[in-house]
Amino acid sequence: MQRCVSTAIANVWCEASGVGSERSGSAAARVNRAASSATSQAKSRRTCAGCGRKAPQAELIRFVAHEGALAPGRRASGRGVYTCRRLACFERAAARSAFNRVLRQRVHVDPALARLYTDADG
Structure with missing residues (x-):
């Protein structure tokens, strides 16, 4: 449990943010934060380098630079580019x-x- 600084401005901030209140650490708050995190990961969107379309990460192919060459790799480390x-x-x-x-x-x-x-366009 965190304590707020006892100045007028800090007390207003502490009350508004819920810092120091029992509610901020409650089970309901933890569940809401976890659900929020899970939905943001499920809807992770990336931009195609070819057409600029934004799509869920799972629909795109990821590439990375490996020793100066373009290499596919969904889990490869480093900066990635999607198509x-x-x-x-x-x-x-x-x-x-x-x-x-x-x-x-x-x-x-x-x-x-x-x-x-696979070229679905024909």
């Missing part, structure tokens, strides 16, 4: 140097990475 699962988005991102820009370094884009995509 939709369409070949056109991958090709557009490569043509416009979006991978270099988002990763903040020059990376070699291997054309063989196109095999990760």
Whole structure:
């Protein structure tokens, strides 16, 4: 339990924020914070480097820079860049140097990475 500083301004802040009250540490407050955290993770959205569409992270393919080359990796460490699962988005991102820009370094884009995509557009 935290205590507030005994100045008029601090007391107003403490009362408004619930600091020091029993309610701030209650089970209901902890459940609300946990639920809020879980929903924000479930709705994590990323932007496609090719078309700019925002989509849930699970719908996109993630790439990272690995030893100067673009490499797929959902769980790879480091700065990542995402594209939709369409070949056109991958090709557009490569043509416009979006991978270099988002990763903040020059990376070699291997054309063989196109095999990760299924072109649903026809």
